[in-house]
Amino acid sequence: MTSIAQYIVDAVYVVAIIVFILGLKAMSSPSTARRGIVYAGAAMLIAVVVTFLSPNLSNFAWIALGIAIGGGGGYYWAKVVKMTAMPQMVAIFNGMGGGAAAAIAAVELLTSMRGATAYLSVAGAIIGSISISGSVIAFLKLQDWMPSKAIVLPARQVVNFAVLIIAVGFGIYAVGWLHAEYLALFYTFLVLYGILLTLPIGGADMPVVISLFNALTGIAVGLDGFALVNGPLGDAGYAMVIAGVLVGAAGSLLTILMARAMNRSVGNVFFGAFGATEETGGPTGTLRPIDATDAAVLMEYAGEVVIAPGYGMAVAQAQQKVKELADLLEAKGVTVKFAIHPVAGRMPGHMNVLLAEAGISYDKLFDRDEINNEFPSVDVVLVIGANDVVNPAARRKGSPLEGMPILDVDKAKTVIVIKRGKGKGFAGIENELFYQDNCRMLYGDAQAAVGQLVTALKQS
């Protein structure tokens, strides 16, 4: 049975796995990250090619067509999408992986439902289906194709749990009593569970959610791998076990690290319905507007200006203008620093990436921990489209934001906030900072507002 071709296929899988691990390792350090994805890409390419060429395979035309449609579509979509949409692209492509894992499990179950392997397929189907339906909801929320606010249904914990139990029940019944016709119901209830699980999660928590679904897809792929090791091309199964579990473990750790950066637990994200509680007795007072000319003067005569960017800068694509503003201020002898909150924007590192794109040097970017003690001595803080991450309500007990680490910009001498309108932040909570005496509001789209500041500085 083992032909020379088979040995070659196996050897290539071994090489691919080694290169995958080296690639992941390289991706965890800034200086080698770029190399890492190239390694992983090469590993993937040889693994896919060698599988395609392996002996005894049929349905070649269908496989080629599927790869062409999915591969071409995915590549094109990822290339044309705007940089700000990256978080939801990770979500949707992750969902595709989960869907593929669920579909593979379905094929395995349709082929044979005997032995322990069938139950492994059931497990792969459960996790893969939850991953695709949850990821699609995350995608729709981030894309603003559905409200990003937490949607909370009554008695959801009980309902969700019941839906999951019913789904698992159908799965076990289908396999244990060989009723393949119940598989459709099994999948339907799983998809429903994934949707119900994700709906109550507010937009601010999406990075953690996407990361968890990423880890889940990895585990689903690993479980599919288990189911395939006894099949006709068993070593493909081992490759899937290794790559899948690798992502499952790394992804789980990453999820915990991200949740920790927001001072939340993963359980709290999924079962706490964050952002759904309506706060009573919000901040009172008046908002004090400022025009661009006055704001420019304030900054020009400041000793130190700290810029705190957020999602508003990302949507408006204002990073180039921000760089211009920083250069002008520095030319006038003002020290300019950037304060980067770990979860500013929609994903950890989102701001670093955008500012880096604009060519702002790394040594001007400061993490929350590095700069937070400095704020009391800073003359002007310019907040560009950030909201929840600078809301001092997080320091107050009973606030829905309680405990979330924030940038202490409210302690600076003057705070200028560039904001599109009077709306609330992603978490749906009023920002107490805006009502403080030392805070001035500069209304407008981030691109336009920073542009006005640049013009005003050039004229002075």
Place this chain on the structure above:
Amino acid sequence: MAADLWTALFIAILTAFTGYEVISRVPTLLHTPLMSGSNFIHGIVLVGGIVALGFATTDLERAVGFVAVVMGAMNVTGGYAVTERILAMFDRAKKGGTKP
């Protein structure tokens, strides 16, 4: 037969520790690219899709297997392109940073 499953289980346990070790000290800055990169790596599911479709015998199996291949391929190419784009910006950043 069951021996294969045990082998796979041993492999899985060792791999889990490897995955944990490999990224245990990663800066916040890299969380997003790393999530995107690991998202690409589970695109190995495409290999499973090819096997599932390649050995499918009924029309229903072929149809579901085809869906698996399409989705797996999207995971692979989309995941790669997204990660590439995110990391490409880090490169430009370094060049920008060295300018006076």
